[in-house]
Amino acid sequence: MGPASASAKTDASEKWQAWYERQRKRVDALLSEHIDRSKSCVGSHSRLPAAVDYSVTLPAKRVRPVLVLECARVALGAGGEDWENDLDSRRPSERTAAAIRAAIAVELVHTFTLIHDDLPAMDDDDLRRGHPTSHRVFGEGNAILAGDWLLAHALTFLAETPGAPLGARLAQVLGCGVRDVIAGQAADLAGESTPVHADLVRYVHEHKTARLIECACRLGAICGGAGAEQEQRLAAYGRHAGLAFQIADDLLDCGGTPDRMGKRTRKDAAASKQTYPAAFGEAESRAAAWREVASATAELEPYGALGRNLALLAEYMIQRDR
């Protein structure tokens, strides 16, 4: 590769990083605003509102909501600038408003899964996103209820999407996804007391992690008005990217540090978890992660330049250091 093309690649990467950071900040702002507006329905006379606020507003990568928004843009075929203007407008178009709603709902559901996964009866973690976990701050009872509330609220909020039958469809897609995530977490728990097994590792990863990322992409596609084929394509992209994401997570757990990861590391081996490196070795896991990224990217081919952000996002999922 000559110096010109190397610098072109650096430019593209920097441009992408700036784009991602803009999207992440947009999502942060949307979530904060949403939590403020939802105060009245989190109840009173308890620390539940504080517990919900705490977990949702901790610093985070926001991969899933960024995926919802970008898949909606791709399905709409919208140019980047027009799309960002619509996202920031006080009265976004109906499709954009639905995508914003789905982005928020997906991140609330993801937050629910983190709060419950961290509980003493599950992974028993003290640290999440670099801060004490919900049950460490608010006690186990409130942490369980904060997770419950986020799950109930996310599905309700999606069902309220204007333009029937869109609300019901979005709630169904997210609800089916969450059921699978929960089944995956149960299998992950059960897997701690059985020898590492390739089929089980795949089941856990596909359900616990990949399904919600697939769901995010599918929701974005539906909000963007995708037809059945396009919806399947973007969902498949998400499934492959999600699997890559989890394999990378397993590898980071072997090699990362708690400082960088914002959570305890090297805990998978200690807990005899069903992980890719444990089942297939580190080298094959790295290769598998790259194969998934390649499969994810292949789904984007028909979109050409429109799919570039998503392609780089799939690569980012396995190149990130936290």
Added chain:
Amino acid sequence: MGPASASAKTDASEKWQAWYERQRKRVDALLSEHIDRSKSCVGSHSRLPAAVDYSVTLPAKRVRPVLVLECARVALGAGGEDWENDLDSRRPSERTAAAIRAAIAVELVHTFTLIHDDLPAMDDDDLRRGHPTSHRVFGEGNAILAGDWLLAHALTFLAETPGAPLGARLAQVLGCGVRDVIAGQAADLAGESTPVHADLVRYVHEHKTARLIECACRLGAICGGAGAEQEQRLAAYGRHAGLAFQIADDLLDCGGTPDRMGKRTRKDAAASKQTYPAAFGEAESRAAAWREVASATAELEPYGALGRNLALLAEYMIQRDR
């Protein structure tokens, strides 16, 4: 009262009991069938399917689903026999099918709340419906996940109701109700460390218990095609009956036995719970329960004979012995 009218009253009461028992068994059958059909979406590689099945199929009163079905019948203005035939038919009418769906969903959500309320971090109960609680049988992790799954599934299943925008509307109503139930449980937890306070007792009872019973009636009304006024009326009936139900529960906790109740009793005082007897005394609590029953019954006046089962159901809520 002369002997003739006393015996007429006994007849009415026996007829009502037979009706209630028929409805309860119908609901039991619908729930078992539903859980069987849902096996494929509870996942595998774990005890999650067994935990879900266990808690849903324990013997129970099924008050909430019976209310859904009866409020649907009242809203439809259907005669008892026609309605029961439609309920049992292989192809019930669209409205009846929606009511069946809502009845199932409400009981699944109720089961979710029981599983989580019984956890060690909440009320720490070993016994529910006369059997060991979910976490005693399946461990805390699986119990938390079984509750999560039931909540996610109930809202998804409702969102799938045919005939847009009905699915979205039903999921919204149930979702808003569940959020309040969760907020009520959080206030109940927080109330253990504050002196008994009338406002807080009312908040906890209205949210933790009455809201889901109100929700059941509202869902039934909507499925039966009620207009706004009728929906409000049946929801108000449910709110009053629900409050009566919880006050009666508090009184049973003071005076009941574990054998009869199927759960630990006299635990409210031990845990310094926010209860009606603690806040208002036993006599005033009994009076309050009867006032709520009277308010519930008053909402049924326009329905005449059509509302008789619901009126007797409100009375049953405070006359039951478990």
